[in-house]
Amino acid sequence: SYALTQPPSVSVAPGQTARITCGGNNIGGTSLHWYQQKPGQAPVLVVYDDSDRPSGIPERFAGSNSWNTATLTISRVEAGDEADYYCQVWDSSTDHFVFGTGTTVTVL
Amino acid sequence: QVQLVQSGGGVVQPGGSLRLSCAASAFTSITYGVHWVRQAPGKGLEWVALIRFAGDEDIYADSVKGRFTVSRDIPRNTLFLQMNSLRPEDTAVYYCAKVPGSHRSNPFDHWGQGTLVTVSS
Numbered sequence: 001s002y003a004l005t006q007p008p009s010v011s012v013a014p015g016q017t018a019r020i021t022c023g024g025n026n027i028g029g030t031s032l033h034w035y036q037q038k039p040g041q042a043p044v045l046v047v048y049d050d051s052d053r054p055s056g057i058p059e060r061f062a063g064s065n066s067w068n069t070a071t072l073t074i075s076r077v078e079a080g081d082e083a084d085y086y087c088q089v090w091d092s093s094t095d096h097f098v099f100g101t102g103t104t105v106t107v108l
Numbered sequence: 109q110v111q112l113v114q115s116g117g118g119v120v121q122p123g124g125s126l127r128l129s130c131a132a133s134a135f136t137s138i139t140y141g142v143h144w145v146r147q148a149p150g151k152g153l154e155w156v157a158l159i160r161f162a163g164d165e166d167i168y169a170d171s172v173k174g175r176f177t178v179s180r181d182i183p184r185n186t187l188f189l190q191m192n193s194l195r196p197e198d199t200a201v202y203y204c205a206k207v208p209g210s211h212r213s214n215p216f217d218h219w220g221q222g223t224l225v226t227v228s229s
Contacts, residue, residue: 001170031213035153042203042222043145043153048215086153090212095167097143097155097212 002091004100011106018074020103022087028067030089038083046085047072074105082107110218112142112204117223120194124227128189130204130220141207142187143216144178146200146225156202159187160210172198194227201225 005023012018022032032050035043045054047063050070060075074081087100116128130142144156159166159178166178177190187204201224205216 031215033215035216037153042219043205043216044219045215045217048217049213054217084152088153088216092212095212096169097158099145099153099155102152 001094001096002089002098004087004089004098006085006087006100006103008101009104009106011108012074012077013108014077014079016077018077018081018105020072020074020085020105022070022072022100023068024070024089024098024100025068027070027089028065030065030092032063032065032070033088034061034063034072035086035088036081036083037086043086077105077107079107081105110206112206112218112220114202114204114220114223117202117225119226119228121229122194122196122227124194125190125192126194126225128191128202128204128223128225130187130189132185132187132206141210141214142178142180143205143207144176144189145203145205145216146198147203147222148197148200151200154200157189161187191225194225196227199225199227 034047036046037043046061050065051063062073085103111133113131140161143158157168157178175193179188201222203222204220206218207214
């Protein structure tokens with residue numbers, strides 16, 4: 001089955017930039033989405049179709065997707081960005097939906 | 109403002125059944141799809157099932173196929189996840205999540221608040 005691999009954790013100081021990667025075979029050829037999940041809350045869509053932001057999501061959240069790696073970049077990190085982040089795609093070969101393993105972002 | 113309000117979680121014994129509900133407001137297009145996603149305690153997100161609001165198709169993860177069934181009540185704008193033959197490994201918070209259209213690559217743009225299902229004797 002298709003797998004999306006993320007680093008378990010990323011630590012960043014306030015005001016710095018956090019980069020979260022999502023690796024998968026040829027994911028650059030698919031539409032990839034990113035979700036933010038804070039403790040005890042439902043996930044929230046923060047980036048869709050590789051690099052678009054839903055209404056209300058700050059410009060500090062940016063996405064890219066090429067070849068076998070997608071990246072979510074959070075600029076000028078704030079304490080409120082501390083959360084788990086998941087990438088997600090549709091696997092056309094199985095017609096199933098796949099989430100990445102998740103990355104915990106810690107703001108130092 | 110789109111809202112998904114969930115209900116129906118609880119504690120059930122292994123082999124038992126439970127039905128979850130997801131009441132949708134503010135969208136009525138039958139081209140929308142609704143997914144079910146679960147999260148075991150301390151674990152990541154796992155996709156469970158998809159139903160198109162029109163009810164013309166539904167698909168399931170291998171881990172639940174044959175045991176779980178999705179359905180919908182259009183007049184009540186409500187989606188259901190019927191879970192049978194429950195196993196301890198089905199213990200999780202279950203979320204419903206809407207997609208904005210019929211294309212498979214659409215993002216999950218609105219989520220319910222989640223409901224906890226515990227399978228234990």
